[in-house]
Amino acid sequence: MTTRSADSAKAVLEARDVTRTYRMGEVDVHALRGVDFALFQGEFLVLVGASGSGKSTLMNILGGLDRPTSGSVLFDGKDLARAGDRELTEFRRRHVGFVFQFYNLMPSLTARENVALVTEIARDPLAPAEALEMVGLGHRLDHFPSQLSGGEQQRVAVARAIAKRPEILLCDEPTGALDYRSGVVVLEVIERVNQELGTTTAVITHNAPIAAMANRVVILHDGEVEEERRNESRTPASEIRW
């Protein structure tokens, strides 16, 4: 069930009746059971749900890391569900930025170089230093991941994700591996990116209080969209407690 937002902005990315079934030996695991879902231009969306409810599966499909078992995923008039590996790679390369729970930085590259890794293959990127400045790491450009704290590493990951100026920023449990303080800083950074660059942002979390930051909240339960609501007033990341 898709509900158009009040200002009826354009849907950047749209999933229609998406299912995803994993075959585990003899049994089928239905991770998604027919999900309709859209991401609208410029919005800040939080996807919440219990562990195992299918959030990551949905995000991986939206981000072109995986294909649905059935249904379609529309981006710019094209169906990603039917795209080949080459097209999916191209999609990720041009249009999506990812932030993951475990940062996935290259340990052999410095912060700046980790960002450069992406800007080198992007069309109209930010300068790596600029991107790192934006996440508050302008002073740690030449540090290797092993020399950075978890929160700092995650901010490098955010800088890396946004440096290519993607249309969409997908963050899967970005605070999942962080302590509360670092987590808030990372959320603030994501919030800033959304506001300053206007990047359509989706944050996935099993941590319900975070939903208060969003324009819009989608709750997933057992592979289905259980509820969708708009926040009339948003709480800044800095004021969120968990």
Next chain:
Amino acid sequence: MSLSTLNRKLLRNLRETWAQVATIALVVAAGVAAFVALQATVDSLQGSRDRYYEEFRFGDVFASLERAPDPVARQLEGIPGVTGIDTRLVAPVRIPIEATTQPPIGEVVGLPPGGDAPLNRVLLLEGRMMEEGRADEALLLEPFARRFGIVPGDTLPVIMEGTLRQVRIVGIANSPEYVYPAPPGGDAIPDEERFAALWMDREAVAPTFRMEGAFNDVVLRLGPGASLPAVLAEVDRILDPYGGRGAVARDRHRSNYFLDMRFEQLSGMATSVPLVFLAVAAFLLNVVLSRIINLQRGEIAAMKALGYHNREIGLYYGKYVAVVVLLGTVGGFLLGGWMGQGITSTFLRFFGLPLLEYSVPASTFIPAFAVALAFGLVGAFVALRRILRLSPAEAMSPEAPARYRPSFLERLGLGNLFGTSGRMILRELSRHPVRTTLSSVGVALAVGIIIMGRFSMDAMDFIIDSEFYLASREDVSVSLVGPTSDRAVKEVRGIPGVRFAEGLRVTPVRMASDHRSRDVPLYGYPDENRLRILLDGEGRRVPMPVGGVVLTRTLAEMLGVEAGDTVRVRLREGRADERTLVVTGTVTQAFGLQGHMRLEDLNQLLGEDPAVNQLRLALDRGSYPEVERRLSEMPRVMEVTRKEQAVARMRALSGDTQRVLVLVLSLFGAVIAVGVVYNNARVALSVRARDLGSLRVLGFTRREVSTILVGEQMIQVLVAIPFGLWIGRILAGLLAGSIDQEEYRFPLLISTETYAFAVSVVLAAAVASAFLVRRRLDKLDLIGVLKTR
């Protein structure tokens, strides 16, 4: 119960890592195969030869002389240590057959009635013995008969003492003294096409050669404990009055000399090459196993957590290594046995040795297995110990977050030369300096081994080039029946088509300095010699000494003399006395122990009028057939040799061996390169799957990601190549050293083609195996890499 579970796990582990197991086992197999094949070849050849020599009572001492009456034999028999004697008639003949452009030369050997010689017995292969008293029946040497398709019942024209006879060939035979059919004469190359032995009834042919009641050849057998030098000296003393030409032991026997030379080459190779092989295989085994075990860190930790003792885990991996090594050794043994059979039969055919006796020495299995196992275990346990030292909890968590720093090149300020991916590769390599170095050493060894295999071809080319083209510029050389007036040179110059001719005098001498001596040919050259040129080590022309003698470098080394020293020269023809000559210099030649001097001086030394016994001719293009025809009409001409044929013969002699060597060593090099690169890339892929997967997630294409993985391997290969070229030179030097022969110097020259060939083989193998791993990269689980830390 737990042990059998562990064993089941072992089997599964082996199956899961089968590709790695296979590549390591292949490396071990290649090393073992080379070792076994060459050992088996040498063993079998030596076995065959020894049995042949023993059963056919090959002599220990040989001497030829002008002519001695039969009773002299009793004197020889009386020499202490002599247990058997045969005094024989051996006479040179010519065989004017039309099948060739040049008439072959032959040797008639007289046999006692019934054909059963007491020594150097004849092996009748086909047909029958000649009948007693018949001067027109003979047995023919097998290689020659085979070459010309002569069978019992055919007749062969033979010129004996200037008279043409038709000889009926009644049988085909061989004998230990003609295993390597070499025509008599100083520097002849064995040639089945140019030389035949004919066994005939001695009584019947003796009158032809004026040898009734006399002999001109002696074969002796010595008992155990006999003093060889004493016997040789005694034989020389007794035969001296009868024109003795100097007794020689087996090591100087014409056929056995060449056989020994080849055997020595072969056994030099059979020890040095496999040692290198085994060492390299063992080294790789060590490197690769330690990496594979590192990959199983998690499993090892789990076993520890479950309460397995370090000892049990050690035993488990010991078994893993043993299985891999056993697979490799058994495979290598079978492969080596099979290869050895091929090589042995090639050589046996080549040597004309009968009584093929092939066996793979079972004793080679244990050392091969033990060496490989030892290296494998060391490699495995070094890696294992590192892991076992950790607590299970530590070991179960992934290896501590990798710490990187800017690589050496970047610290030099060269960082900007490389893109971000380039820097990732560099830092990855410099973070594991030992691993990177070992891999590069492995690849370098692969390059080196291939160079070693192909270098003998270069050496042969060089030898042929310098000996046959640079130093000797004639097209044809002619042996004369004996010393001939130098008018023969003018006569030959008159033949149409002969551009230039010069005459040489060659005489056998014994050269000595202190207690060291050698029987060598001494050459005399005309003053204005143009066709045979003496060159020193740098390719500069060495002037012909006035009154002195120039020695080949090898001969000078063997006699322990230098320019300025003197040598004693004992003549074997003409006046049999001893002279002292000043050595004026040395020349570098691949073949031969020789002395060189002015023709005039040599004639004077021999106390003869100006005479020559060899002619060297330079011909006009296309005039050979006519010149050859004219030469063969001249009565003093014994043999005509065309340089082209000598070169072709030379190449054929070494061609087979070299091809086998190049093939085997190239394969081995390729196997090593695959073993290193494939396993490296596999390990890199497992260790860094997460990084590489993350790159894919970020939108890197497969090609871009594989560039990083493959590039990492390729850099190690590229770094290894120059090093490999250097190792190749060293290995080639080792090989050259191990077959450095008295009469056969291998120069250490390696051609660009050889270097290029080695590099191409290794690069091809490396690229192929890197791309094999790339295929796995395509199956990388993108989502999986996001879930774990």
